[in-house]
Amino acid sequence: MNTILNLVYPEKSHIDYEIARFPDGHKHIKLKGDFNKHQKIDIICRICNADDLFILLQIKDILSVNDVRTGRIIIYYLFTMRCDRRFTIGEAHDLNIILTTLKDLFGDETITLIDPHTNIHPRKLDLHSTEYMITNFNYKDYRICFPDEGAKNRLLDRFVDYGDPLSDFNSYVHSKLPIICTKERFGKDNLTVTVNDVEKWEKKKLKNVLVVDDLCDGGLTFVKLAEELRRLSPKKLSIFITHAIQINGITELSKVYDEVFITDSYRNWGDVTLRDNVKVIKLNY
Numbered sequence: 001m002n003t004i005l006n007l008v009y010p011e012k013s014h015i016d017y018e019i020a021r022f023p024d025g026h027k028h029i030k031l032k033g034d035f036n037k038h039q040k041i042d043i044i045c046r047i048c049n050a051d052d053l054f055i056l057l058q059i060k061d062i063l064s065v066n067d068v069r070t071g072r073i074i075i076y077y078l079f080t081m082r083c084d085r086r087f088t089i090g091e092a093h094d095l096n097i098i099l100t101t102l103k104d105l106f107g108d109e110t111i112t113l114i115d116p117h118t119n120i121h122p123r124k125l126d127l128h129s130t131e132y133m134i135t136n137f138n139y140k141d142y143r144i145c146f147p148d149e150g151a152k153n154r155l156l157d158r159f160v161d162y163g164d165p166l167s168d169f170n171s172y173v174h175s176k177l178p179i180i181c182t183k184e185r186f187g188k189d190n191l192t193v194t195v196n197d198v199e200k201w202e203k204k205k206l207k208n209v210l211v212v213d214d215l216c217d218g219g220l221t222f223v224k225l226a227e228e229l230r231r232l233s234p235k236k237l238s239i240f241i242t243h244a245i246q247i248n249g250i251t252e253l254s255k256v257y258d259e260v261f262i263t264d265s266y267r268n269w270g271d272v273t274l275r276d277n278v279k280v281i282k283l284n285y
Contacts, residue, residue, distance in 0.1 A: 001039075002039055002040045002042045002071045002072070003015060003036060003039045003040070003041045003042070004041070004042050004043075004044065005017070005031075005041050005042070005043045005044070005059065007043070007044060007045040007046070008045060008046060008076055008264075008268070009268070015031055015032070015041070016031075016032040016033060017029055017031045017032060018030050018032070019055065027051045027054065027055060028058070029055050029058050029062075031059070031062055035063070035066050035068045036068075037066070037067055037068055040069045040070060041063060041068055041069070041070055041071060042070075042072045042073075042074065043056070043070060043072070043073050043074070044076070044285055045073075045075060045076070046075070046076045046077045046266065046267075047075055047077065047078050047079055047098070048077055048266065048267075053098070056105070060105050060106070070106060072111075072112055073102070073110070073112065074112045075111065075112065075114065076264070076265040076266070076283060076285075077114065077243055077265045077266045078098065078114075078116055079098075080095045080097070080098050081095055081116050081118060081215075082117060082215070083095055084118035095118060112128060113128065114128050114263075114265055114283065115128065115214040115242040115243060117154070117214050117215050117243075118154070134212070134240060137240065137261070137281075139172065139210065139240075140172060141208055142208040142209060142210035142238065143176065143179060143206055143207070143208065143209050143210070143234075144172075144173050144176070144178040144179070144210055144212055145178060145179035145180075145181065145209050145210065145212070145225075146178055146179070146180050146211075146212060146213070147181050147183060147213055147221055147222065147225050148183050149180065151212070151213045152178065152180055155212065155214075156170055156173060179196075179201060179209065179229075180196045180197075181193055181194060181195050181196060182194050182196055183224075183225075191220065191221065191224060192224070193221065193224040193225045193227075193228050195228050195229065195231075195232070198231075202231075202232060204232075206234040206235070207236070208234065208236040208237075208238065209232070209234040209236070209237050210238045210240055211225060211226075211237075211238070211239040211240070211257075212239075212240045213239075213241055213242075214241070214243060215241070215242070215243045215245070216241045216243070216244050216246075216249050216250070216253070217246055217249055218246060218248065218252070219246075219248075219249035219250070219252040219253050222239060222241075222253055222256075222257075223253070223256055226256040227256070236258045236259070237256075237257050237258050238257055238258055238259035238260070238261065239253055239259070239260055241253075241260075241261070241262050242263050242265055243263070243265050243266050244262035244263070244265075245266055247272055250262065250274065250278060253278075254274070254277050257277070259277055260275075260279070261278075261279050262278065262279075262280055262281070263280065263282070263283055264280055264282050264283060265283060
């Protein structure tokens with residue numbers, strides 16, 4: 001069993017550490033105690049900003065100078081995942097910069113990314129999509145709904161593209177035919193969401209509908225989606241989001257969905273008062 005350095009939940013870490021911040025804003029980590037050079041160290045972390053990335057760089061430097069090998073690098077949340085391409089010639093490919101840095105830093109060691117919001121090729125990367133998050137969830141009690149084709153493709157087509165067998169979740173969704181929607185954005189706060197093949201779904205007596213996606217900021221898309229799905233008169237309307245970023249967004253979802261399921265990927269939500277219909281699922285890596 002490898003030693004665990006847990007930056008997400010310090011109380012679960014096998015290695016004690018402290019993180020200080022200097023007056024100029026520079027964050028600095030200090031690992032305490034002796035290192036067992038015969039055991040690899042697994043690192044569990046979030047990279048929500050440049051500070052978090054620099055902390056990881058420091059850890060690699062500390063371990064290297066002490067001849068300690070790293071094992072798995074489990075990243076709950078990776079900032080820049082939305083910038084997974086170069087949108088214009090005047091913009092950088094942010095995600096590629098971070099992934100290149102991580103690969104250069106850890107070589108061929110396994111890097112596990114939790115729901116990276118992109119169909120990047122998984123070679124030398126262990127991609128855990130929403131399918132992994134929902135494994136212990138009673139998804140078979142629901143008709144699955146994707147807010148757009150992109151969400152469907154990220155989850156369902158990733159495994160097919162690379163010749164991997166379908167998971168139980170993917171097989172279930174394919175067999176039951178998901179509800180797929182289309183969204184069009186007109187400026188920052190103006191968008192429309194429509195249910196594809198709405199006449200077909202109106203004829204069905206839908207029981208429980210579960211919207212599944214990987215990322216929520218302010219929640220406007222999902223609020224609009226809830227308005228459209230309510231027209232289909234489901235008995236229960238729920239949503240499952242891996243990365244919940246803003247408390248305001250979660251609050252807005254809790255007003256229009258009967259159940260809101262999120263994970264602790266972006267932050268530990270124990271210090272925040274959430275509405276009763278919001279459930280936080282801990283990743284527990």
